Amino acid sequence: MTIRVLLADDQRLVRAAFAMLVESAMDMEVVGQAGTGREAVELARSERADLVVMDIRMPDLDGIEATRLIAADEDLAGVKVLVLTTYDTDEHVLEALRAGASGFLVKDTKPAELLDAIRTVAAGESLLSPGPTSRLIARVLRAPEAPRSGGPEGLSAREREVLTLVARGLNNTEIAESLGLSPLTAKTHVSRIMGKLGVRDRAQLVICAYESGLVAPGDTGS
Numbered sequence: 302m303t304i305r306v307l308l309a310d311d312q313r314l315v316r317a318a319f320a321m322l323v324e325s326a327m328d329m330e331v332v333g334q335a336g337t338g339r340e341a342v343e344l345a346r347s348e349r350a351d352l353v354v355m356d357i358r359m360p361d362l363d364g365i366e367a368t369r370l371i372a373a374d375e376d377l378a379g380v381k382v383l384v385l386t387t388y389d390t391d392e393h394v395l396e397a398l399r400a401g402a403s404g405f406l407v408k409d410t411k412p413a414e415l416l417d418a419i420r421t422v423a424a425g426e427s428l429l430s431p432g433p434t435s436r437l438i439a440r441v442l443r444a445p446e447a448p449r450s451g452g453p454e455g456l457s458a459r460e461r462e463v464l465t466l467v468a469r470g471l472n473n474t475e476i477a478e479s480l481g482l483s484p485l486t487a488k489t490h491v492s493r494i495m496g497k498l499g500v501r502d503r504a505q506l507v508i509c510a511y512e513s514g515l516v517a518p519g520d521t522g523s
Contacts, residue, residue, distance in 0.1 A: 307350035309341035338367030372401025463490040468510035
């Protein structure tokens with residue numbers, strides 16, 4: 302299946318470079334390019350993209366608000382957003398994830414890694430750029446005034462185990478191997494946890510796990 306990609310960045314040269322890269326992949330095609338957040342929302346609706354590669358800082362409507370509008374539109378329920386940021390310390394990354402982005406990468410990511418990230422997010426997984434993740438989590442824990450997701454109190458013991466592994470970055474297959482489950486059962490657990498906590502995707506599950514104290518920064522489970 303071909304992944305339909307929409308590129309949103311206010312710099313034409315950046316969009317052109319990304320477009321060449323995406324078109325070089327046999328399993329992807331560029332279905333539109335937007336220079337503002339508002340154009341990104343409009344094109345997401347008209348072109349039925351599977352995934353939007355979204356710059357955070359854009360004129361007219363920034364990438365955070367554009368992401369929020371896409372995530373809130375029931376007609377765009379299947380559209381994923383992968384946020385790109387210039388700096389891995391960007392203070393708006395957390396806002397983008399809360400708005401509904403399924404992951405983020407810094408712009409100096411290697412081309413092959415960007416293509417892999419598109420495939421990962423399009424497949425329904427979340428993706429957090431490794432470098433900024435610890436800083437992102439630390440920022441969550443330092444911001445008690447930030448709106449919080451529902452806590453894990455209503456989860457079963459097994460669901461709490463699964464959520465902990467999601468927060469540590471394991472995919473469904475790895476969770477299944479760790480807990481002695483089938484991949485389908487692991488996937489079902491993750492879906493149920495999302496429903497109970499009222500979150501959109503795995504990226505928001507990670508935030509919820511850290512906010513609630515279920516997982517602490519630096520906790521690898523070893």
